[in-house]
Amino acid sequence: MKKIQTDKKQDILHGLRDGIPIAMGYFAVAFSLGIIAVKAGLTAPMGFLSSFFTRASAGEYGTYTLITVNAAYVEVVAMCLVVNLRYMLMSAALSQKIAPKTSWWHRLLMACCITDEVFGISVAHPGYTPPAYTYSAALISTLFWASGCALGIVAGSLLPQQMATALSVSLYGMFLAIIIPPCHKDKNVLYTLIVSFTLSGLCAIAPVVSQMNSGMRTVVLTIVISAAAAWLKPIKIKADGEL
Amino acid sequence: MENYRIAIYILIAIIVTNLIRVVPMALIKGPIHNRFVRSFLYYVPYVTLAVMTFPDMILTTPTPLPGVVALIAGIIAAWFRLGLFPVAAICCVIVYLMTL
Numbered sequence: 001m002k003k004i005q006t007d008k009k010q011d012i013l014h015g016l017r018d019g020i021p022i023a024m025g026y027f028a029v030a031f032s033l034g035i036i037a038v039k040a041g042l043t044a045p046m047g048f049l050s051s052f053f054t055r056a057s058a059g060e061y062g063t064y065t066l067i068t069v070n071a072a073y074v075e076v077v078a079m080c081l082v083v084n085l086r087y088m089l090m091s092a093a094l095s096q097k098i099a100p101k102t103s104w105w106h107r108l109l110m111a112c113c114i115t116d117e118v119f120g121i122s123v124a125h126p127g128y129t130p131p132a133y134t135y136s137a138a139l140i141s142t143l144f145w146a147s148g149c150a151l152g153i154v155a156g157s158l159l160p161q162q163m164a165t166a167l168s169v170s171l172y173g174m175f176l177a178i179i180i181p182p183c184h185k186d187k188n189v190l191y192t193l194i195v196s197f198t199l200s201g202l203c204a205i206a207p208v209v210s211q212m213n214s215g216m217r218t219v220v221l222t223i224v225i226s227a228a229a230a231w232l233k234p235i236k237i238k239a240d241g242e243l
Numbered sequence: 244m245e246n247y248r249i250a251i252y253i254l255i256a257i258i259v260t261n262l263i264r265v266v267p268m269a270l271i272k273g274p275i276h277n278r279f280v281r282s283f284l285y286y287v288p289y290v291t292l293a294v295m296t297f298p299d300m301i302l303t304t305p306t307p308l309p310g311v312v313a314l315i316a317g318i319i320a321a322w323f324r325l326g327l328f329p330v331a332a333i334c335c336v337i338v339y340l341m342t343l
Binding site: 018024025041050055056059063076077080084087089090091092108112114117123165167168169171175177178181182192193197199200217221222226229231233234 | 251252253259264267279300
């Protein structure tokens, strides 16, 4: 019993260790999101609550833009579905990383924690992912995400333009730090990334396809490339079913 | 616009976004044995994050060059496992210095 307690403490600490860098990046990105939220008429407390419970950069960006143009509610539903469809795939993927005896409530709560980065570190956790690890990383990063948005609403206009531009690439830097290191131990991931970068670049300049909304393009490319990779380079499954 | 309408918009976004997260988890009981499905799910996060990073990263900056340099530096830094925050910081500093 004592051992389980210390394990849980370890998981929480590890979650914080990996969650704090994410939180820093979130704060910066959410700040720029706050600048957009002002145009939609959100107050700082509204921005905080909205960001705390939604936790989706592209989804929130889309929502605030739609509020600004006074769009129909159904448009917000459609936009959130398409832009966040990847969370569905991530939820399915994360379901395979949770120990079989974990309770239903823990599974659902862990699913709610999914953001690109929290999912990234959760699936990268060796062996089964302990709920406490995901919770602590999600909580710290969500608090910074929500306060960043609130602060952006209050003080967004005070930041120099260059600073805002520089901060806007922080999210992509974090993505790179998640996807590149696994290439060391799995060359198939490396090949998949090269194909993804190439096709994504081509789709952005190709006629017709480049007119597609970028959230939709992300979804289509993800499904096509992942399916091709799974077909050509299936993962090895050990006898006990673990990855 | 009145706050009550904004609140409805936000509430819709919260409900839809979290349902998307929860539904697959609620439906999938136990481990998936199909090798194709497991392989597919294994590749999904890498592909999604990769297609969101490129070419968007070089389109965010006023001209593509700072974005390209930050992208290459970020890839190298990530290759040497510098961690999330250092990699993100390196990218930001490069863009900041190159757009001064």
